[in-house]
Amino acid sequence: MTKVTPENRYRNNAKAIEIGNAFWNLSEKHGLAGIVADLDGGELRRADGHRFVNFSCCSYLDLDQHPRVIDGAIAALRRFGVLDHCIPRARVQLPALLELEASLGELFEVQVVSAISASVASAGLLPLLGSGHLSGGRRPLMIFDKNCHVSMSQAKPACADETEVLTCRHHDLDFIEDMCRRHPTVCYVCDGSDSLGGYAPVADLSRLQERYGLYVYYDDSHSLSISGRRGAGHVRSTMAGLDERTIIVATLNKAFGASGAAIMFGGQSHETLRIVERFAGALSYSQPMNTAAVGASMASAEIHRTGELSTLQARLRQKIALFDSLVPTPQAGAGFPIRLVSVPDTQVVELGRALFAAGYYVSPVFFPIVARGTAGLRVMMRVGQGDETIRGLCGMIAGFATRAGDAA
The missing domain is CATH 3.90.1150.10 (Aspartate Aminotransferase, domain 1)
Structure with missing residues (x-):
């Protein structure tokens, strides 16, 4: 044997x-x-x-207990009459997800695609980055931060089937810049806000993006809602705007007080968004955010537009x-x-x-x-x-x- x-x-x-x-x-x-x-x-x-x-x-922010969030979940269930319309959205979908994505897109001034969780989003998106489908057709050298959350680091083997994968010390800007000098396309994967405290050096990474065309994939779940104008979070609030070289994933389960996740894009084409919808792992399966989660998220988004936030x-x-x-x-x-x-x-x-x-x-x-x-x-x-x-x-x-x- x-x-x-x-x-x-x-x-x-x-x-x-x-x-x-x-x-x-x-x-x-x-x-x-x-x-x-x-x-x-x-x-x-x-x-x-x-x-x-x-x-x-x-x-x-204890928004998960907010009466408007709970009422929003119930109202959505009554409006759409189904909890979980179990079919890939690429085939058939209720208008609920589109309404939520439009609302979150306006709230945070980005393109938004929803997901059932940030972990599902990362598991589907990171291999597409590795294959070049989210990086202008070029397979990037992918650098994972040593401390990045398991929801991202667990995608390393799948990414390594598509491109070269490295791990660097926590926010090692010198290493990242050195790799940018040596490789035509580089993608850095990290937390925008760490689950044990601390923030990514977004301004420094933005300078590397401008100088070398670096792609950066952030999970900013822990700062969404608690910081920034209308709760946009640390990364989005630090950047003037997003372009095709930056992707932010953030759960809606934490301070946002609802359920699911928001994927924030900037400047992605219709064709690229269709690739995400059809080929990003579980994002393309029969498990979008359910109707109650959509309703709760819509209600939380409205609270984010008020002075209560x-x-x-x-x-x-x-x-x-x-x-x-x-x-x-x-x-x-x-x-x-x-x-x-x-x-x-x-x-x-x-x-x-x-x-x-x-x-x-x-x-x-x-x-x-x-x-x-x-x-x-x-x-x-x-x-x-x-x-x-x-x-x-x-x-x-x-x-x-x-x-x-x-x-x-």
């Missing part, structure tokens, strides 16, 4: 599961994973009555500033709603369990979510979290840090 020897050039499930699953099992053993709870008055409540505030939720953004900034005043982290001072509190691998689950028992759920993060040896608690701020609740959480974290320092 011939032995199968994997190359593991772009992914290594065995390593990730061997190391990471031990942390997941420990988290589940101590009640920090696999939790089942109902939403009840801004808190979550388990069947045994234990109540807690969620500090690990990406709905930063800027009020929510300001309230979120106040919550972030309060946390920063009480717990120091490397991300302090940034407008990003995620803070990573460093905790030793051997203690991160213990601290997470103590916080949960006191009524605060903060998810421990560990390899492969973060690099080995850099475990911590990922704290996510939302507008609905009370100031006293934030103070209580910070007091416990600060107390733990003091005890750990005394023990050292």
